[in-house]
Amino acid sequence: MPESSTQPFDALLVLSFGGPEGEDEVLPFLENVTRGRGIPRDRLREVGEHYYNFGGISPINRLNREIIDHVRTELSDRGMNLPVYFGNRNWHPLAEDTAAQMSRNGVRRALVFATSAWAGYSACLQYHEDIQRVRQHLEREGLELIDFTKLRQFYDHPLFIETMAQHVRDSYESLPVGSRDHAKLVFTAHSVPTAADAAAGGPEDPHLYSRQVAEASRLVAEAAGVKDWDLAWQSRSGNPATPWLEPDIVDHVTELHLEQAVDTVVCCPIGFISDHMEVIWDLDTELQEAADELGVRLERVATAGHRPEFARMVVDLIEELLAGEEPARLGGLTLSGCTSNGRPCAPGCCQVSRPNSRTA
Template sequence: MAESGMSGTTARRALLVLSFGGPEKEEDVVPFLENVTRGRGIPRERLAEVGEHYYRFGGKSPINDQNLEIIDHLRTEIAARGLDLPVYFGNRNWEPYIEDTTRRMVADGVTEVIVFATSAWGGYSGDIQYREDIERALQSCRDAGVTPPTMTKIRPFHDHPLFLSAFARLVDEARDSLPADQRADARLLFTAHSVPVSADEASSADTTHRYSGQVLTAAREIRALSSFATDGDDGTDVELVWQSRSGPPHIPWLEPDICDHLEATVTGQDGTDGDHRPIVLVPVGFISDHMEVMWDLDNEAADTAAGLGVPMVRAATPGPTPEFTDMVLDLVEQTVAHTSRV
């Protein structure tokens, strides 16, 4: 693991990249999942079964290295701009934990922290839970008799023009990777992580402001910015599915599930003649290739499409792109300007 901060800095302000976390090796998998499911009373034997996807990758989640890549890009661009803004890394569920990183920042003399959480979305999982992480880190400082820094979380960025334009460019690159004779007929399919319907509804009385509404709006914007916008319609109708649901089957989650949707639409179970067009799959709900992307999409969804005889390519995620780096620093500037006025 690369170091999570820059030691010896004299800067008073820093940027913290805050993420979910993931195991680094097989021995980490069950303890990591215990952190994720804390308070739910799930037996270790069941967690070992849930961790099978991680074991297939040697117990190592891709998320930490991908976050470190994002951080490296940020540090490079910060240096190119001549800014004095050290970048630190903290997680909710695995090392480096946000509590440890926060105390390290204090030891380095940092008194003001701008927090970039690696989720574009509002709602509990995408926004509020990260705010709870921040408060827990501040309390850990107080409990240790340490004066905590001020910590301000950057707003959800699902509507940021650079986020949307980066995804649109990646959509076009994925479409261009299809054989030339398949591109014109390609079908655009957006996917994001499902959540319980009750959680989605509780996030806002206004459907457009719910997590599901934010995802739908972003998908429409991305489509309108991509080459698919010239396909003979107004560019607002999108095909949106969900993935990676968990929990008891009797609890409703956002649907349709991506694999179920592929089966229904390709075979005609949805009441149509069946849609056998090539698919450009867009993981709009993710900023980088997390386990949910690599397993649920690149394995399960890809296998489903192959079994149905439908070509499918996946758009890359925007985290490693120059647009994403510029977006984060733009959001830092916005956040600093806002906090200065308050």
């Protein structure tokens, strides 16, 4: 990074969840994810079977590297000299190690793009906690600190909505002509405990996570020209007695078939930017198996992350912040403290303890 750079930021950190890239990494990764929760090792082995079905490899790191390559190309095309780094919360490359390298490279002010479009503890506040933990790591190591600025949530960004809408249209076009008119569009996102959703947005703006997911679903359906759609949830984990957002996607597809005779479902994983484990296992494996048993045709919509339009959106977010422009947004939800560039979450926002145990 040249010392003479006049940009107010020195680098971009793509901050994500992380995932194992070999069978010997699965259990250590899951122990990192669930650290401090007292989950028995036998239960972790059960969850690990999802990964062992794919050789112990979660696709998330590979997919994030693909996004980063596209972002680098887009930055270069716009003449922006902004190095891009990659760090994870739960597995290598760990954010602490990446930040240490950034500091040694002379980075002092960095933007952060978190690979989540949403509000909520796991989707937003926990990334702020990651940033604070990284700063503490730099301090302990005696390294120069970095001022991190997290980019805003992008659930309603025009490029995200239009990319997903095009993927929905593509899925409908792949169906036999006679099936398109009666196919049911069902959006899905990661379920969270209802208490965590109630806390998302804080006391002044509660249930912000589920409202953002519903709003993004509405915008995509409208842009795709689909009037009849539902929203379901997936990938719940933890104590079965804890209330989570419902309906579950498998239960919902089953109910659609048994009670409404739906025989074709277009499933859009609106809550996920890439085809990582919660897509390829929970949808492409478990949901597909359930649909096959029911005799339901399942068409799974592609995610947005691999598209060059997604990289354009990331760089648009950067330029928006640099220029101090109003956010490019669709829909009717108001911007709260947890959706604005560089601002901390609103007081009390998402303040619940460990609301889910994602295992992407």
